[in-house]
Amino acid sequence: MHPYRPPLLLRSRHVQTIFATSGPRRFLQRGTWKALRQNSTEVILDAGQGVRLSGLLSSHGEGPRDLVTVIHGWEGSANSLYVLSTAGRLFDRGFDVFRLHLRDHGKTHALNREPFTCTRLGEAVAALAAIDRMHRRQHADRRHFLVGFSLGGNFALRMALHTKEAAVDLARVVAVCPAILPHLTMEDLEKGFFLYNAYFLFKWKRSLRRKLALFPDLGYGEELRTRHSLRTMNDYFVPNLTEFKRPIDYFMGYAIAGNVLAGLTVPSHIIAAADDPVIDVRHLDRLARPPCLTVEVTPHGGHCGFIKNFRMESWVDERIEEILTS
Secondary structure, eight states: OOOOOOOGGGOOHHHHHHHHHSTTHHHHTGGGGHHHHHTEEEEEEEOSTTOEEEEEEEOOOSSOOOEEEEEOOTTOOTTSHHHHHHHHHHHHTTOEEEEEOOTTOSSOGGGOSSOOOTTOHHHHHHHHHHHHHHHHHHOTTSOEEEEEETHHHHHHHHHHTTTTTTTOOEEEEEEESOOOOHHHHHHHHHHSOHHHHHHHHHHHHHHHHHHHHHOGGGOOHHHHHHOOSHHHHHHHHHHHHSSOSSHHHHHHHSOOTBTGGGGOOSOEEEEEETTOSSSOGGGGGGBOOOTTEEEEEESOOTTTTOBOSTTOOBHHHHHHHHHHHO
């Protein structure tokens, strides 16, 4: 495939990052995922121990089909633009697609009382196993792929470490701009371009307000009103809503640096951009490199952007299709 070279006016990392989730892209690209959405059915998954997760299955319904499960980023959803763009292309190319919601994403807050944390890996693996069983009942001899963006890429790589025990036969994982060292990413968000810090703070608070409206006994309303930065939010919510006492311990609980990926056996491919303003590309140097892991870095692309032209089409959609079909 040709290398990624966006037009000069689209090379700004901020333009790429902002257009990944907003701007004219939703209008210009709305037709590209029409078939995907017209053929979508909501599915509630049993993730074990009373936990329920949801997602949207887009199925062609006829003949044997490979399946791609796609996971959004932090405070994203199955209808985030970057998810719709990739999922729409893959569906149009003949794949069945399942867009999985992590807990408390995509307005799924009512499904479980306990709030989302990034260390709830077991339920994501159990949901993936449920998706896999559902797919293989109809397409027993077909392949299952997993694609994740940002935090979803982090989840996808961690989930791949547990597929054997969960009896999930994944053919390949693709992680786009995955979170690697969350504590450093949080620090960079606070020190970097103000818009990203404000964006994630707004979306996190909105999600927690939705949760509190459904489960008032969680009782964190006053704290939510008085905390105005990601750091102070983590200082309160980590010890009160997770099993960790300190934010740093929580962040390291889902970091994938060091030897975390050393035992990876599922063929996996990371796509990152050197100019990503959210996740520092230098974090890739901290990863273990098992033989099954490929890392691809492009000079441009921002955070999950990779917009290739003024029609707002994404190079990464083509690249993911190529990786899954090669």
